[in-house]
Structures are given as structure tokens and as C-alpha cells.
Amino acid sequence: MRDKEETDIHWMRHALRNAREGGAAKGCNPIGCVIVRDGMVIGEGHNEVGLRRDATAHAEIVAMRRAGAFLRGAELRGATLYSTLQPCGMCGMASIWAKIGRIVYGAGRGDVHDMYFEGRHLNTIDILRDAYRDDTSLCAGVLAQECAALYFPPGADIPKERRYNC
Numbered sequence: 001m002r003d004k005e006e007t008d009i010h011w012m013r014h015a016l017r018n019a020r021e022g023g024a025a026k027g028c029n030p031i032g033c034v035i036v037r038d039g040m041v042i043g044e045g046h047n048e049v050g051l052r053r054d055a056t057a058h059a060e061i062v063a064m065r066r067a068g069a070f071l072r073g074a075e076l077r078g079a080t081l082y083s084t085l086q087p088c089g090m091c092g093m094a095s096i097w098a099k100i101g102r103i104v105y106g107a108g109r110g111d112v113h114d115m116y117f118e119g120r121h122l123n124t125i126d127i128l129r130d131a132y133r134d135d136t137s138l139c140a141g142v143l144a145q146e147c148a149a150l151y152f153p154p155g156a157d158i159p160k161e162r163r164y165n166c
């Protein structure tokens with residue numbers, strides 16, 4: 001039996017593979033996600049915003065939809081969501097509504113360019129911490145460097161056509 005840290009690294013590597021696969025798709029940020037319950041993948045995906053022309057098709061939402069379809073229910077209690085990048089406000093709230101028990105992410109807000117996040121003065125993680133549920137736990141920085149390498153670094157001069165949130 002693996003300890004928790006090894007388990008997190010194992011699943012984050014899985015999310016990284018999803019991210020790299022997604023990065024190959026046109027117009028998609030390379031963000032990957034996997035949702036695991038009882039040692040089994042119940043949903044996974046990568047960012048499909050450009051692919052689907054759907055602003056809500058973030059990796060986490062794609063994975064949650066698949067998990068819901070797989071379980072035939074929207075509640076993902078007891079599941080852990082792994083994402084290569086700190087979830088945005090939308091995905092953070094969706095995790096709350098889905099009753100996901102634990103959120104683990106790789107690169108955090110300080111590791112990447114601002115354009116990946118929606119607010120200049122608020123941090124998504126504060127939204128999660130302030131949410132009405134107090135049984136969602138957070139774990140940041142699993143394989144953070146490997147994950148951050150997929151994204152533009154803080155302060156990078158990004159070509160206009162590759163900016164998504166400006």
C-alpha cells in the first residue's frame with residue numbers, strides 16, 4: 001500500500017499525461033485533471049475549451065462530467081480531484097457543488113503567469129476556504145515544478161493571441 005504522498009505523486013503524473021495530451025489540441029491550455037475514488041479513476045480529462053468552443057470546458061469540469069456519467073450521479077463524495085494547475089473559481093465552486101472531498105494541485109498561482117487566473121486581487125483558494133463546506137481539504141504543490149513547466153512563467157511576455165484572460 002502506497003503512502004498518501006506517493007499516491008498523490010502517482011495520480012499527479014496521470015494528470016500531467018492528460019495535460020500534455022490536451023496541449024496538443026488546438027486552442028487548449030495544457031491543463032490535466034483526474035478524479036480518483038477508492039484507488040480508481042472515475043473521471044479524467046484535459047482542457048477542451050478551444051476544442052469544444054465552450055468556455056466552461058476546463059479540465060476539471062470535463063473530468064467531473066465524466067465522473068458523474070460514470071457514477072450516474074452528480075455527487076462525488078469521497079473523491080480526490082487532481083489538477084496540474086490550481087483550480088480557477090469556477091472549478092473550485094464546481095468541486096464544492098460536486099462534494100469532492102479533497103483537491104490536490106500541482107502548480108500554484110505564484111508559479112505561473114497571472115493570465116491563468118480570473119481575479120487580480122482575490123485568490124481562488126480563498127473562495128474554497130470560505131465556502132460553506134468545511135470538509136473539503138486542499139493540498140498544493142504536488143510535482144509543482146513539473147506542472148509549472150507546462151505554463152508561461154510569472155511575468156512572461158506572452159503573444160497576444162496566446163493570452164486567454166486579458
Ligand SMILES: [Zn+2]
Nearest residue numbers: 058088090091
Ligand atoms: Zn477552471
